[in-house]
Amino acid sequence: MRGNSTLMGKVTGTSSYNAIKAAFLNQFMLNKPVITSFSVLVVVVTLLLVWLSTSVSFTSAVYATSFGLLAWAMIGIVSANVCADIATRDFEKPSGLIVLSQPVERWRILIARLSAAVLFTMVPLTVLYASGVIAGFALYGSLMPNVFASYGFSVLYMASFMALIAMISTLADSRAVPLSAGITLAVVAIFVFVALEYFFGVQPWFFLPYGGMVISSIMSVPYPSSFTLTNGFTLSTPAIWEAAAIMIGYLAISLTAAVFFYSRKDVL
């Protein structure tokens, strides 16, 4: 809609572009406090890892994989916090009555918000990697192996995780549901994997966090087929192609489902 005349002025620019920009900036403004807090928190958490590494005398290889596991868990926690209300805010808060009655396709609103969330959450993620790399270099005098590939997978994992949380958010009536689901998934996933393998001999390829384990395992050289945990349990690691397929699959399915549910949901 370019140059459409209205009663008192002109609508200039492209309507859908401005609408996407508005939803994008709105997401940024709403997420700014949580992004800032997590950017500080990841530095603190990295310092704790450094303290642990020096206390227990980690080798550089153990430091790298531990850092990867830390990144893997943090991504889930940050993503759940940033995206929990990405859709619920329109259905649980009175401001949604205004947003959803605007002449903008709902899928554009959701995609713009999700893109903003992914983009801005790259800030604490980058801070985490930067502090981890600097600390690793200070401790061991070398760069963690495949750290850039790990960062790349982290971004993909974060996008998939956020899409999944967004989908749960479109189905929930309150932000508490996607938030607790996301944090539970991020924190307890590893125990579920161990239990599945130990009791049933099942590789949890159908769990998104299983795919995300590549973030840590790719920093091991050579690439490991399994992890042995300190309690003696063994946990398989996904092959790189398998991890990428799990994450891309989750991203595509979650995004499609999120758009479908968000577009059809009634504001009661």
Added chain:
Amino acid sequence: MRTILELEAINLTKRFGDKVALDGISFRFKGPGVIGYLGPNGAGKTTTLKIFSHLLRPTSGKALINGIDIQKDYVKALRSVAAVVETPEPFPDLGVRDFLTMVGGMRGLDGKEIERRISRLQKELSLDDLDVRGKQLSKGNKQRAVLAAALIADAEILLLDEPTSGLDPAETRGLKDLIKKLKKTRLIFMSSHLLDEVIELCDKAVFINNGKIVLIDSVSNVTKKFGRGRKGAAGLEDAYMRLIKGI
């Protein structure tokens, strides 16, 4: 190019499980003016307004805005509409200016045009500090910020759900004067429980009860036919009691 200012419901039905909120209502309004939508709580007023603002999907029937079926092309249909339905509020963590800028952006306006309209609305609605966050606003200021968000769109059709609810007498007077000004060029469909407000502002009245339309007529005809000889708000009150309560 001006649009035609038309709002039409054809056998509009909305069910929530077993409950029938709207039972095949039909109406058609064309041209500028104010339509008052009257009925008791739970009659279906807000449900109707929500369907016309694409917040609810009808179970069956059609809601047409300027001839466009909102179910088929809600983006095009909603370009002509600004809605204040139920009790919306600005985002709690956004300043009023940021909130209005966001809504203006969603309406396809560019930055300069948004600024121009915000300045105009600040005067018209006596918006005080534009940098105050939504959660820090008083009830009346929230209501005015929401009205500003509706008016920034400069839409031809306004859907207002009890628009003066929560406003003090001075704010109510200001809003009524604004509605009187807007009704010359716009079609305003508003629900209200305040019969003196309906008498003062509305050209036509629609009575709804239990999800069914009871009567559509001009306000003057309604008071004349059902007002038991009384005029103004008193006559409309008599009409309301007869049509809705059956007494």
